[in-house]
Amino acid sequence: MEAARDDGEAAALGATQLTAEASDAQLVARCRTGDEDAWRELVDRFSRYVYAICVQAFRLPEHDAEDVYQEVFARVYEKLETLREDDAFRPWIAQLTRRLCIDRKRSGAREEPADEVPETAADDVLGELEEAFDVHEALAALPDNCQEILDRFFARDESYRTIGDALELPAGTIASRISRCLTKLRDHWEETGPSTRPESR
């Protein structure tokens, strides 16, 4: 992929969230033109997914997970031209991450035998992570700070006080907001076709 320009903006740090502004295919197409904002958004969109595959599905230790994470995005950057269907970006990056995790586990096991994660168990978690990705995308459609409140509480493990301070809301109202937001999420999830999604595992 050729870089067309460098606007010098600092990359957004972890506070960004999955958005549904552009489809994966649109984002991939923009990345191919060298659009660095699109690249940043693509990394942002799939960062949690890649990270979760490394540390939850394959239980890589942090230093191995970091190497695999960086390797995944380096390969995506190099190989984006070879992706045949832009719509298939998500399964493509999942498969690439899975393969690199397996390679890392195997090379690590040769050097230092450790607990093996059976690939079938990892694949079960991968299925759940795919569903989790869909839920995070659904969060983006929610109003009233819901995306941020639910993400901060459930994904970032922040306390009511921390969330309240960050969003300038009384800490005593956070629990009820979480409850209302979850109801909105559930309603939205049902409206947008949960029947097409896999049953809970």
Add this chain to the structure above:
Amino acid sequence: MSAYDIAQLSRLIGMLPPAPADWVQAAQELPRARRELDTIVERAEADQAFREGVVADLETALRAEGIEPTRPLLEELRRRVSE
């Protein structure tokens, strides 16, 4: 998923915590890092002393250009200055 399973939705939200911020930043800055890496390689090809310094300490060479020395970048720099 059950239509009423809020607990399951909560659990799924929690399954995707953010990656460490510095990992994300390094990945997002890959286009710039690749350009800087090209510059280092070009200079190494033209300047033997510089090249020896790079080979001796790849991490410092990358950091001097403001690049976080991730493993893929280190390996690529090692490969290219060794060719």
